[in-house]
Amino acid sequence: MASVVKNALKGIRERGIGSFIREVRDEGYLQTKIHNIGATLVGVDKFGNKYYQKLGDTQYGRHRWVEYASKGRYNASQVPPEWHGWLHFITDHTGDELLMLKPKRYGAEHKENLSGEGDEYIYHSKGHSLNPGQRDWTRYRPWEPATKA
């Protein structure tokens, strides 16, 4: 609670009251912070998303949530797989614990789903004129007469 107030005061001091209020309104910042009151911070993933849990009289199934690192442009695919299970009540092991199980050899880095974020993220099948690989793709290979002449 105290930290919320302290952060708010810091925000006002840095950006001025007008932009602070706009920010708070636009990003649901206040709502999130109020919701976080009384909850325990279970962990923070490498993208900076914060995972909260509030036990006690919270309704079961609504007792875990995530506060996304990016307040303006967030979506569910930003949650890495190790935290996904905890967040969706698949497991009680937190992401930090599960991260230790991740195979070093072939475990791929998590990447959020960028569909809809611009043309460069749209998937084009092979042969599609917008696919960058199109340049190497030929429909057929012609016979080369020079081989024996």
Place this chain on the structure above:
Amino acid sequence: MLARRATQRLLEIRQAFRQIPQASRSFSTALNYHLDTPDNKPDLPWEFNDANKAKVTEILSHYPSNYKQSAVIPLLDLAQQQHGGWLPVSAMNAVAKVIEVAPIRVYEVATFYSMFNRAKVGKYHLLVCGTTPCMIRGSREIEDALLKHLGVKRNEVTKDGMFSVGEMECMGCCVNAPMITVADYSSGSEGYTYNYFEDVTPKRVVEIVEMLRRGEKPPRGTQNPMRRNCGPEGGNTTLLGEPKPPPCRDLDAC
């Protein structure tokens, strides 16, 4: 300190995720596919020996000539006895030739039945019953005692090639549980025996192994001196008198 605690926690998590300690317990001595090894590859010659050739003819005579493939199980059994308790792939090919079917049809049968060993076993193959009644009566301890005494893992052969330990499902001796079976391949198909040793204890089972190692023949059947066959310890306790005839047969009483 922290590192140790983290490692411990990691172990706990691994345990939690591995619900079954062994993902699947294989009762067979080999994989379901063949891998070439120096002593087990298709191009090694293999034939029934002369004594067994007569037996093969005898076995085949039990079946109609157009259903020779019915003899696949007895022939595989014979081949296994001849080859010291296990079936190399060339032996299966030889059986396929005798019964005139494609080799894969023989492989299908040999992989289906767990009593056909497709990997090397000891001269004495010890099979511990692992089904519920025996397990309740302590078959796990029996197996542990055997494995510890012989210094091998399950389905592994001792260095001197004398013993191997396997697990078998219920062999029908639940009344004398726990029990082990000893398949004796030490003297080919002539002296082949397949004996049950019942009412064994971890101590007794080691004694049996040592007797076998010395070449003695331990008495088969129950190992509890107080019992006769499957009767109760210390003699019968019920049904001691003459059985009474059923009332309806007692014509005088009518």
Place this chain on the structure above:
Amino acid sequence: MGLGLLAFRALRSSRILTSPNPRHTILRRIVSTPELQNPEAAQAQPESPPPDLHHRAPVAGARVHFSNPEDAIEVFVDGYPVKIPKGFTVLQACEVAGVDIPRFCYHSRLSIAGNCRMCLVEVEKSPKPVASCAMPALPGMKIKTDTPIAKKAREGVMEFLLMNHPLDCPICDQGGECDLQDQSMAFGSDRGRFTEMKRSVVDKNLGPLVKTVMTRCIQCTRCVRFATEVAGVQDLGMLGRGSGEEIGTYVEKLMTSELSGNVIDICPVGALTSKPFAFKARNWELKGTETIDVTDAVGSNIRIDSRGPEVMRILPRLNEDINEEWISDKTRFFYDGLKRQRLNDPMIRGADGRFKAVSWRDALAVVAEVIHQVKPEEIVGVAGKLSDAESMMALKDFLNRMGSNNVWCEGNGMHPNADLRSGYLLNSGISGLEKADAFLLVGTQCGDDLKIFEHFFHSISPLLMIFELRLKGVLGKCPTVLDRPTAEMPLLGLALQGSPRVEAAMVNARIRKTVRATEAKVGYIGPPTDLNYDHQHLGTSPITLKEIAENRHPFCSTLSNAKNPSIIVGAGIFEREDKDAIFSAIETIAKNCKAIRPDWNGLNVLLLNAAQAAALDLGLVPESNNCIESAKFLYLMGADDVSLEKLPSDAFVVYQGHHGDRGVYRANVIFPASAFTEKEGTYENTEGCAQQTLPAVPTVGDAREDWKIIRALSEVAGARLPYDTVSGVRSRMRAVAPNLLRVDEREAATFSPSLSKPESRQEISSEPFGNAVENFYMTDAITRASKIMAQCSAMLLKK
């Protein structure tokens, strides 16, 4: 399979249940058990089954053939009476009644295994649900396919099947055309109760064509039964037991069957998929074009799946009379050859011996100029083995107008027996082979082409005598013809040459089917080969044939005792010197064993190439024997396998074709043409059935259809052919060979036994029959350009 439709129907009915009055309900509740939401509707429904006659049409248009009307029995499927012949199973009865029963292990062309349990239905008075695929229908049986018991049984079976099935549909090549996917959507539960570890199975290496992901296998054993029963290679088996059960070969072994690709089609899940097609496309991206195959004379019906301008894969189409539902591996996997070595520009060889790409106008002008400078009798035209009837018609017409009649089709030899259609057709018909009870295969090498034939033969008759007369001449002289297994070839090939397995795989498959079904006897004259059914190898040279003709051979009694003996002669003999003598010996045999009767014509020729039958129908017969030696102008229309060694060095060669293969290296001018996937053309298969291809993809570069090139050339040369459209060419064809216009109909040869040919004075030579097909996988320009086929021949043919 109609299961998508079923799924749709299930979804539709549940929607109707949830909103009894859809007009007034905008909001639709989504529930997994609609009956619970609306008990009245659920109760009311079973009492009034809608007399939906549309729904009652037999599955896949199944027709019931009653061999004996008295054998009909009546059963009730969901209350509807349906008449079926005795011996039908419950599942077949349901199909006739229009109810599609889900199934995995049941396949109508394989033996019944009954191990997947998906086809459980409720039968009145039966305490348990019964497996309908293995249960014979009995008179008056009341079958219920839609009851809670049947539904629950299916749901339970599906749950078990999915227990060990990996959830990798997104990366599975079967995704979208998977029986398990479709049926779990239609009949499965929306959740499972299995919480243990799923098993995993080691993948097997079955060769360059079939990719295995054995963890996906549901142990339906269709592939095991296919390999054993149809393909005739007993390599696959079911190993192990219980949860350790797996399909495999036990010892490391490649699947060497020429029909192995069909296991991809019959596998109901993604365990066996196509290796060349792996991760290339999704089936919903593909456009299917129903066409026919030209790599052998069988004319297998295929569907070419293309994405944009690319041929992605080839699948078989059902045609009971020709290929049933199988195709050979060559047909299925040669398509990558269509993308390599293509001729895309007209070219002229310059003075320095190098080819230069030129415009069509220039190329045509050069050829037109040269053709007027040579004497008419020095003009020679050879049609290739992949030529369609239209282009052969145009070629013949054009050269005739130029004054030459030296036109023939490679593989037919220099003296084709084109006067009587029965002299070069598979007269029994491919499906007719199933009626034969003895086969004599003479010099065929069904091996490639004949594999299909062999299958046919197997299915045909109890006494199938296959004489393989392998004509040595075939291989040496005209490897082209024999190299290429065609529909026609399979039948002939089986008989005469190495083995029908190579010449016409589908015919071979038919023979094998017959032999399996009826224990037909097969005699084979030809080079030692591996026919995948029981046969007697009678000899390797035509001498054996002579012995049989003179009744001095033990096999004679088999033949004469047979009711429907079938003699199959490989087209390889066309290339032999003593062809007439061999044919007269065969005719004597046919006469001795009464193989030719009004109701049965058992004297068959198995052609090798797709173009052969149509070429003979159109009269592509060379006028003089040694026209190649004296040729000054040679027009090769896709002919790559004619021997050009004797061609004078000053001869002018025009090569018109789609691949830079053997033919182009001697060419002076190259005309690029379309491949069969890119044009509309008529082909006649070995049994005399005319079929048409349809263009699946656009052609490459500047290539044009064959007949159009010749038409253009004729105009430039001043001898304009009188047709401008395909239908124009076809009406010209109608005048020559009207049967080529009757598409998808088998025009049997009218055989007149009274018409006796002059006695041949030729002596049968003792030269053994040769292999018509050297390499099953590489027989023509397209297959020789294919990488997959090259891999196959490298891996599968080395023994």
